[in-house]
Amino acid sequence: MTVQLYDTKTQTLRDFVPLDPGNVTIYVCGPTVQSGPHIGHLRGALSFDILRRWLTHRHGRVTFVRNVTDIDDKVLANATHGEPWWALAYRMELEFTRAYSAIGILPPTYEPRATASIPQMQELIARLVDAGHAYPAASTGSGAETGSAGDVYFDVRSWADYGSLTRQSLDAMEPAADADPRGKRDPRDFALWKGAKAEEPTSATWDSPWGPGRPGWHIECSAMSRRYLGSEFDIHGGGLDLRFPHHENELAQSTAAGDGFARYWVHNGLVTVGAQKMSKSLFNFILAEDVLRERDPLVVRYALAAAHYRSSLDITTTTFDEAEAAVDRIRTFLERAVRALRGADDVRVTATVPTAFAAALDDDLGVPQALAVLHETVREGNTALDAGDRDGALRAFADVAVMTGVLGIDPLDPHWRSTDASDQTRALDALVQTMIAQRADARAAKDWAAADRIRDAIAAAGIALEDGPDGTHWSVADTPRSAESN
Incomplete structure (x- = not known):
């Protein structure tokens, strides 16, 4: 089945036909690193991480580029005397990288910083000026009163297709508020190059044919x-909030310069809190570091991926609790299967993605439907284990393993095991194993009272025991271990 994606430019579901079937190319707008990530950033990056994983599964190779905007009005505004803009940008970039990595987002093939591509931006601006689609602004003052010296603007009225991405009439658009309007021919013209300003640091200035300055936001991508x-x-x-003006302006300037640019436009829905868009400007955001401090990163990944990528995701008090319960069901089955099915791990290598699961992801990345297939398979696998149906349990284990692998939510993946947690688990395991052995000795001696006391003490500590033909197993905080009965 062909992958279908919703193209926000045509507003239709389209068959995805890459330029090169053996190498899909994706560009995603990355963060502007003026401050640390909130969970809206994580949700957006995760949406494209899952898309990338699925297209890799279908086509074998994906070249994935996600940029870092490290020079911008907001970055300069948040810099201080003690932390210049470039140091702030790098520190925030590292925070984004840590948060992405924590929830299993794969690193990009390339992750360019805007400041490393200034010559390419200037070359593109020059092409637009030569083609009559951009113009250097005339100075409107002198000395400290100069309002637009060095600025270069895109002439929106010179490009008939401007507004085609968001299907807006030019005259209905708001003025572009990204530069001093005094040098513009039309208030909707947007800045390609911003002339140097006396109040900005010289380290944020590059020489150009139009005078010293720095790039506008849109030209970077x-x-x-x-x-x-x-x-x-x-x-x-x-993100959906980037469609206008950012992506509209990208499309206009790139196509006006003669480039084919993007063949498909894919936008993820936003995270809301109380049905209101999460935004740093609205001060209603939930920082990624706070969530990751309080919750298992795997649970965070599941929670942010569970809704369809194009839908809004409203964060409530139960969002992560529900995700934790879902992850627990998957983990419990996989660990039961590993214990019961000797050599089951070998099945992972040869397992194929179930047809219903693949159909869900082929249909505009239908993760909710794919998760429904996953959980139904978990249910079937548990039923098979309870019935002693080894073949059925083995099939379910293989299917669950490959599905969770595609989505990046396999609880048995070493990525989700922190060193500290492993050390603590080993220490706890030693204590519980001792108690399990004492209980086994008491049962062998038919000292049922002592065996019950030990079991009660273990249960009071929040540890569950499962007696099986291959021994007694314990689990706490969803990290089961096994011990052979004596």
Whole structure:
């Protein structure tokens, strides 16, 4: 079955046909690193991580580019005398990287910083000026009163297709508030290059044919996508809030310069709190570090992936509790299967993705439907284990293992085991194993009272025991271990 994706430019579900079937190319707008990530950032990055994993499964190779905007008005505004803009940007970039890694988001093939592609941005601006689609602004003052010296703007009225991504009439659009309007021919013209300002640090200034300055926000992604993926590539992704003006402006300037640019536009829905968009400007955001401090990163990944990527995800008090229960069901089955099915791990290598699961992901990345297939398979696997149906349990184990692997939510993956947690588990395991052995000795001696006291003491500590033909197993905080009965 062909993968279908909802293209926000055509507003239709389209068959995905890559330029090169053996190498899918994706560009995703990454963070502007003026401050640390909130869970809305994680949700967006995770949506494209799952898309990337699925297209890798279908096509074998994906070249995935996610940029870092490390020079921007907001970055400069948040810098201090003690921490210059470039140091702030790097520190925040590391915070994003840690948060992405914590929830299992794969690192990009390339992760360019905007400041490393200034020559490519200037080359693109020059092409637009030469083609008559951009113009250097005339100075409107002198000395400290100069309002637009060095600025270069995109002339929106010179490009008939401007507004095609969001299907807006130019005259109905709001003025672009990204630069001093005094040098603009039309208030909707947007900045490609921003002339140096006296109040900004000289370290944030580069020489250019139009005078010293720095790039506008929109030109950065057009230049970086072209540099790393070519003049035309398969998918451009980002949050729904980036469609206008950012992606609209990217599309206009790249196509006006003669590039084919993105063939499909894919946008993820936003995270809301109380049905209101999560935003740093609204001060209603939940920091990623706070969530990851309080919750298992695997649970966070599951919670943020469970809704369809194009839908809004409203965070409530039960969001992560429900995800934790779902992850527990998957983990418990896999660990039961590993204990009961000797050599079951070998099945992972040869397992194929179940047809219903694949159909769900082929249909515009239907993760909710794919998870329904996963949990039904978990239920069937538990039923098979209870009935002693080894073949049925083995099939279910293989299917669950491959499905969780595709989605990046396999609880048995070493990624989800922190060193500290492993050390603590080993210490606890030694204590519980001793008590299990004492209980086994008491039962062998038919001292049922002593055996019951030991079991009660273990249960009071929040540890569950499961007696089976191959021994007694314990579990706590979803980290089962086994011990052979004596």
